[in-house]
Amino acid sequence: xxxxxxxxxxxxxxxxxxxxxxxxxxxxxxxxxxxxxxxxxxxxxxxxxxxxxxxxxxxxxxxxxxxxxxxxxxxxxxxxxxxxxxxxxxxxxxxxxxxxxxxxxxxxxxxxxxxxxxxxxxxxxxxxxxxxxxxxxxxxxxxxxxxxxxxxxxxxxxxxxxxxxxxxxxxxxxxxxxxxxxxxxxxxxxxxxxxxxxxxxxxxxxxxxxxxxxxxxxxxxxxxxxxxxxxxxxxxxxxxxxxxxxxxxxxxxxxxxxxxxxxxxxxxxxxxxxx
Numbered sequence: 001x002x003x004x005x006x007x008x009x010x011x012x013x014x015x016x017x018x019x020x021x022x023x024x025x026x027x028x029x030x031x032x033x034x035x036x037x038x039x040x041x042x043x044x045x046x047x048x049x050x051x052x053x054x055x056x057x058x059x060x061x062x063x064x065x066x067x068x069x070x071x072x073x074x075x076x077x078x079x080x081x082x083x084x085x086x087x088x089x090x091x092x093x094x095x096x097x098x099x100x101x102x103x104x105x106x107x108x109x110x111x112x113x114x115x116x117x118x119x120x121x122x123x124x125x126x127x128x129x130x131x132x133x134x135x136x137x138x139x140x141x142x143x144x145x146x147x148x149x150x151x152x153x154x155x156x157x158x159x160x161x162x163x164x165x166x167x168x169x170x171x172x173x174x175x176x177x178x179x180x181x182x183x184x185x186x187x188x189x190x191x192x193x194x195x196x197x198x199x200x201x202x203x204x205x206x207x208x209x210x211x212x213x214x215x216x217x218x219x220x221x222x223x224x225x226x227x228x229x230x231x232x233x234x235x236x237x238x239x240x241x242x243x244x245x246x247x248x249x250x251x252x253x254x255x256x257x258x259x260x261x262x263x264x265x266x267x268x269x270x271x272x273x274x275x
Contacts, residue, residue: 001151002230003189007136008155010087010182015045015129016159018102019122020167025103029110037115041122048123049130056138070204073142077197080139081252083132084190088183089259140189143196145232180264187256192236195249202242213240 019042026034063069102121109117137147201207216239223232223239231237236249 001148003140003145004137004148004151005155005158006182006185006189007133007140008152009159010155010186011129011133011136012156012159013162015126016163017166018099018125020163021099022102022106022121022125024167025106026110029107031110034110034115034118037118038122041119041124042126044119045123045126045130048127049134052131053134053138056134060138067204070200071206074197074200074206076135077139077142077193077200080136081190081194081197083135084186084193085256087132088186088190089256089263139193142200143193143232143236184257184260187260188235188253191249191253191256192232194252195236195238195241195245198245198248199238199242202244207244209242209244211242214243214246216240 019038023035023038026032026038060069060072063072102125106118106121109115109121141147198207202209202211218239221228221231221237221239223229223237228237228239238245241249
């Protein structure tokens with residue numbers, strides 16, 4: 001449930017934060033009549049994301065051959081690893097510029113009376129994060145992680161409440177700190193996905209190396225239930241990893257954490273925000 005919550009919260013926060021900024025900007029421009037078109041864009045983005053999830057499932061179901069399904073599942077996990085890593089390490093550097101660009105576009109659309117453009121801005125924000133969420137959850141499902149509906153709903157709701165607090169200006173929120181430490185957790189999740197992809201590809205003889213476990217902790221801390229299952233979902237814990245899987249997991253985790261640390265020390269953190 002924790003991993004589901006984390007991904008839903010982080011993705012929803014990024015989507016709705018921009019939507020909230022657009023709404024607040026419209027009100028400051030005394031153009032509140034355009035707010036309804038923001039909501040239209042949000043609704044369209046949510047529907048398009050659900051359609052993307054359906055299409056992905058249909059595509060996956062077309063592969064009846066176990067080897068091809070292994071290719072596809074490993075590909076999805078690797079793609080999710082890349083996207084999570086990018087979001088955790090480099091995305092925060094571009095957030096300010098993207099927000100400024102979006103508000104400039106919004107101002108030009110309002111000046112021109114282009115309601116379609118206003119809706120599209122909100123649509124793209126929600127749809128982009130929605131597709132990423134679909135990708136991440138699909139990758140987690142291939143690792144054996146159960147996608148928790150309560151965790152998802154709580155994550156989305158928490159993001160909406162936080163954005164409301166920010167936009168209403170009733171509370172100060174250390175947004176930079178929040179993004180920094182959730183990014184670190186996302187890196188850990190990404191490492192687990194990559195390790196699972198390696199394990200899958202070794203299982204169909206695509207990657208070299210023995211599939212004999214490097215060690216086996218199943219008797220002490222099995223990864224199918226209890227604490228082990230929790231660690232598997234969050235950290236990609238495997239009670240009996242192969243040598244290659246364990247080496248890739250460690251190497252990725254160490255290097256990604258180093259890059260994450262550098263990205264936040266070389267770039268000033270986002271200030272406490274009051275909308």
